[in-house]
Amino acid sequence: MTRRTDVVVIGGGQSGLAAGYHLRRLGIEFVILDAQEAPGGAWQHTWDSLRLFSPAAYSSLPGRLMPPQPGEVYPDAQHVVSYLADYEKRYELPVERGVSVGAVQCDGSFLQVETDCGAWQARAVISATGTWTRPFLPAVPGRREFQGRQLHTVQYRNPEELAGQRVVVVGGGNSGAQIAADLAGNVDLTWVTQRPPRYLADDIDGRALFDAATARRRALDAGRTDNGGVASLGDIVAVPPVREARDVGLLTARPMFDRLTEDGVAWPDGTSAPADTIIWCTGFRPALAHFAGLRLRGTRGHIATIGTRSIDEPRLHLLGYGDWTGPASATLIGVGRPAREAAREIAGLIRS
Structure with missing residues (x-):
């Protein structure tokens, strides 16, 4: 019917x-x-x-x-x-x-x-x-060869399920930073980002981001120069758990690796990091x-x-x-x- x-x-x-x-x-x-x-x-x-x-x-x-x-x-x-x-x-x-x-x-x-x-x-x-x-996973060489566990943001729940593991968190946005901060101190953490992390000022929250996005749309609709909106401010909102982990040195990001191996990730300079789990915070x-x-x-x-x-x-x-x-x-x-x-x-x- x-x-x-x-x-x-x-x-x-x-x-x-x-x-x-x-x-x-x-x-x-x-x-x-x-x-x-x-x-x-x-x-x-x-x-x-x-x-x-x-x-x-x-x-x-x-x-x-x-x-x-x-x-x-x-x-x-x-x-x-x-x-x-x-x-x-x-x-x-x-x-x-x-x-x-x-x-x-x-x-x-x-x-x-x-x-x-x-x-x-x-x-x-x-x-x-x-x-x-519709979680997105990038086409990184070796992703099918990695023998450990691979999760996306949507599958992560808490640090207890990964306690004591070697974990690579991939992603320099809010999800990547928040999950890395959540895991810091509970796992052997490697945080990997495409570019150096860009934190917004500590006093900026969602209201300011909404205002920035609205101002950008109004400027574009009026034919004015694109001011970049939220993207011009940074990539990561420094919510308290992220700020705390960052300030005590637990959030040190490494540049993006170029491939996965059977037991971890590897960089072009020949260095590598072992991993039991990789968490893709990739949008x-x-x-x-x-x-x-x-x-x-x-x-x-x-x-x-x-x-x-x-x-x-x-x-x-x-x-x-x-x-x-x-x-x-x-x-x-x-x-x-x-x-x-x-x-x-x-x-x-x-x-x-």
Whole structure:
């Protein structure tokens, strides 16, 4: 049986909920389809010690401030999960869980959304699937020859599971720095980065990053010179655990190796480091396989957009994948504005 609604939102994490909030305010009929069995999006699958970059008040979705976490300046992931679950319940957002979307196809004046629980027809679709389910692993020589364990950021949980091991952490961004700091003192750690680590000033947090990303987008839209946005400030937010490990000398990065061996990693100068486990903190790609049939994807797997709207399929909006779908739109504080703009554009389309 095929069901019909005005809008199908694919993904029930922070971006999908922000979209639902604004669609509800505009009186638009919609459904949120989420592959997860429980609320919280990707936040329910992070490593144990993960903290937000910002205090709760600056990490909120539209309409409801995140309450502070007792005893913590920067809330942990479980606090975020609880907040998202409460947000969904508070606004009575129509989320259907355990529903995996396989494909989105054109069907005349509708978009047909095929799932493992039946099909939906919609006047418009918002894709809010994020990137967590598409971890990226670089093609480094010898990766298949390495005899130890290889993890990606998404698979790491805590230092206890690696206690006493020789561990190589690869990646000079926030995930790499935070996981290296988490492991420092618990394992024989080698931290490897593509370039020397660039820490942001200690007083910069997520709010300042959102402001920088927004200022960059406004400058570009106005035809002014690109100021570099967040990238011009650095790569690593110095959250307290990272700052503490750095300041006592536990975060000393080595340059990127050129190959893996059976028992570790090796550099061009002939030096090497043994490893029992390698953790690849090497980023993600957008989870957009469900749009393969529409043939919209271009360079780097992106779909060309104006704001959040697909250029080649104006009934489709993409939300929460990073700056290409709105300044800081992959963050809690940043997704509200592009979600509002997407909902307004869809309202105009449906009511025209």
